[in-house]
Amino acid sequence: xxxxxxxxxxxxxxxxxxxxxxxxxxxxxxxxxxxxxxxxxxxxxxxxxxxxxxxxxxxxxxxxxxxxxxxxxxxxxxxxxxxxxxxxxxxxxxxxxxxxxxxxxxxxxxxxxxxxxxxxxxxxxxxxxxxxxxxxxxxxxxxxxxxxxxxxxxxxxxxxxxxxxxxxxxxxxxxxxxxxxxxxxxxxxxxxxxxxxxxxxxxxxxxxxxxxxxxxxxxxxxxxxxxxxxxxxxxxxxxxxxxxxxxxxxxxxxxxxxxxxxxxxxxxxxxxxxxxxxxxxxxxxxxxxxxxxxxxxxxxxxxxxxxxxxxxxxxxxxxxxxxxxxxxxxxxxxxxxxxxxxxxxxxxxxxxxxxxxxxxxxxxxxxxxxxxxxxxxxxxxxxx
Numbered sequence: 073x074x075x076x077x078x079x080x081x082x083x084x085x086x087x088x089x090x091x092x093x094x095x096x097x098x099x100x101x102x103x104x105x106x107x108x109x110x111x112x113x114x115x116x117x118x119x120x121x122x123x124x125x126x127x128x129x130x131x132x133x134x135x136x137x138x139x140x141x142x143x144x145x146x147x148x149x150x151x152x153x154x155x156x157x158x159x160x161x162x163x164x165x166x167x168x169x170x171x172x173x174x175x176x177x178x179x180x181x182x183x184x185x186x187x188x189x190x191x192x193x194x195x196x197x198x199x200x201x202x203x204x205x206x207x208x209x210x211x212x213x214x215x216x217x218x219x220x221x222x223x224x225x226x227x228x229x230x231x232x233x234x235x236x237x238x239x240x241x242x243x244x245x246x247x248x249x250x251x252x253x254x255x256x257x258x259x260x261x262x263x264x265x266x267x268x269x270x271x272x273x274x275x276x277x278x279x280x281x282x283x284x285x286x287x288x289x290x291x292x293x294x295x296x297x298x299x300x301x302x303x304x305x306x307x308x309x310x311x312x313x314x315x316x317x318x319x320x321x322x323x324x325x326x327x328x329x330x331x332x333x334x335x336x337x338x339x340x341x342x343x344x345x346x347x348x349x350x351x352x353x354x355x356x357x358x359x360x361x362x363x364x365x366x367x368x369x370x371x372x373x374x375x376x377x378x379x380x381x382x383x384x385x386x387x388x389x390x391x392x393x394x395x396x397x398x399x400x401x402x403x404x405x406x407x408x409x410x411x412x413x414x415x416x417x418x419x420x421x422x423x424x425x426x427x428x429x430x431x432x433x434x435x436x437x438x439x440x441x442x443x444x445x446x447x448x449x450x451x452x453x454x455x456x
Contacts, residue, residue, distance in 0.1 A: 094161045096121050096154075100236075104244055107340055107369070110359040112245065113352070115344055115371035123260045124154035126233020127222065128162055137220045139163040144212055145222035146205035148173045150373050151258075155222065156185040167212065167219065169205045175377065202308050225258050226311035226426070234264030241265075242272060245366065249275040253355040254370030255304040255347035256280040256288055256321075259313030261370060266317050279320045279358060280415070281350045283329070288313055289321050290403035290421040298326035304347045309426035316417045322354045322397060325409040327390055329353070330382050333375065334389035343375040346382060353392055357412075 092098045100121040102114040131137045142165040145155060152168045159166040166187040170179065172194050182189050190212075192204050213219055224230055250269065254262045266278040284294035286305025324332075326346075333349025336342050344352075348371035355369045375383055397412040403421065405411075 096125055096157050096161055099157075100125065101240070102237075102371070105340065105342060107336075107352070108356075108359065110363060110365060111355050111367045111369060113336075113340075113342065113344075113348075113369045113371050114241075115342060115348065115374075117374055118150045118154050119261055119370065119372040120151045120154040121157065122233035122237050123224065123230040123258075123264075124151065124158040124233070125161075126231075126236070127224075127227070127229045128155075128158040128164065130229050130232050131220070132162060137164065141165065142167050142216070142219045143222050144209060144219045145169070145224055146202070146209055147171065147224070149175075149178055149377065151224050152182055152187070152189075153178060153185075155224075156182050156187040159187070160185050169208045169212070171205060172201055178377075202306070206308075224260070224312075225306070225308075228312060230258065230260040230312060231264035231267065234261060235268040238265055238268035238272060241269070241368070242274075245368070247274075249277070249365055251277040251279060251355075251358060251362070251365060251367045252370065253279040253351045253358060253367055254281065255351060255372065256282055256286075256313060256318075257304055257306075257347070257372075258310055259288075261372065263312070263314045263317050265370075267314075277319045278317055279322065279354060280318045281347070281354055282321060282323045283350075284323055284325055284408050287421075287423050289315070289323070289415070290423070291323050291406055292423060294406070294408060296325045296408065304329075304350065309420075309424045311426050313420070313424070315415070315420040315424070318415045318417070320358075321413050321415045322350075323406060323408075323411045324350045324353070328395060328410050330385070330388075331390040331392050331395060332356075333378065333382055334386045335392040337375070337383070338386075342371070343383075344371045345373040345375055346378050347372050348375075349382075353395065356392065357395075357397065 099117045102116045105113045105115060107113050140163060143159055144167040146169040148171040152170060156166045168182055168187050168189050170189050170191045172192055179189055190208060192201060209221060213221055252266055256262055262278060262280055266276050269276045282289045282291055283299045283305045284291045284296040285299055287309060288306050329346050329350035332353030333346055336344055336349055336352045351369045355367045359367045397410040398407055400406060400411050400413045
């Protein structure tokens with residue numbers, strides 16, 4: 073127990089713990105932690121359980137996949153685990169084309185869960201790694217037309233699960249304006265959550281975070297040799313990123329994200345991943361500019377994947393208190409190590425545009441994935 077904390081005995085008003093039927097129900101519920109008066113952290117073991125569960129349930133209900141079928145996708149780590157757990161829950165097979173960033177611990181978990189894991193060989197760049205993985209998935213589909221390609225980067229079905237998260241927040245956070253701060257990545261978590269919250273009537277400002285070297289918001293001309301880009305940005309266009317949803321974008325280099333992650337552990341005893349560190353640093357700056365407004369930090373995963381590359385180097389970490397972004401008016405002014413721009417719902421930069429996963433004028437999800445699937449698949453009724 074930390075110094076000064078009260079040992080509070082259980083009383084009749086203490087809420088009872090919930091007994092879950094499957095691990096996915098337990099891990100999808102975040103720890104909500106107040107960092108300051110104006111900043112709350114939603115810290116997950118793996119946030120992408122919402123994306124994977126929501127997608128799998130929708131696909132089963134709509135008859136696009138059937139129990140026993142194999143779901144395949146490319147992943148850098150936490151989506152792979154989330155998809156494997158969703159397949160475990162609903163009697164589906166899982167095939168992962170794994171990035172070079174998937175470590176031995178993650179691979180062992182996937183294999184024990186029954187997933188087939190194809191690990192890509194080391195490559196000279198993360199862009200090449202992503203391209204090789206997509207090519208491999210296409211080869212698998214050509215050989216096995218019964219496989220269903222999840223297309224986490226492009227199929228809007230991955231936004232659907234975040235409606236449940238939005239409902240959870242509605243009951244946990246006070247009413248009023250909210251700023252959501254999180255890494256953009258595939259676009260499903262930040263975009264899906266903000267869209268669901270706005271549709272419920274809440275005033276939501278969306279702040280997205282990008283690394284230098286990501287094509288998504290136009291920083292591809294820069295290099296950050298230490299950046300662990302997987303899960304934060306992308307070197308290829310993602311159809312699931314809806315650029316018009318974002319009000320503000322921050323670009324941070326590895327050392328600033330590291331400062332945020334180490335600072336979060338040092339100041340609040342929260343062990344979380346690199347994207348969470350970047351969001352923590354960003355939210356602290358945003359909250360100082362807008363006191364009294366609640367800021368929600370999305371903490372996508374724990375810090376275990378970054379133990380050696382980030383936390384073991386904690387003595388090198390910059391002091392977050394002395395860090396400030398460069399304010400810019402257009403992507404042409406973008407400069408490392410930290411820049412911020414009022415995106416204000418602009419369209420995607422030319423290099424980030426893709427025909428994959430296009431959204432219609434009503435903002436509805438894309439049409440079903442063109443990947444081959446059985447011609448007659450029964451719909452499935454699912455329990456929550």
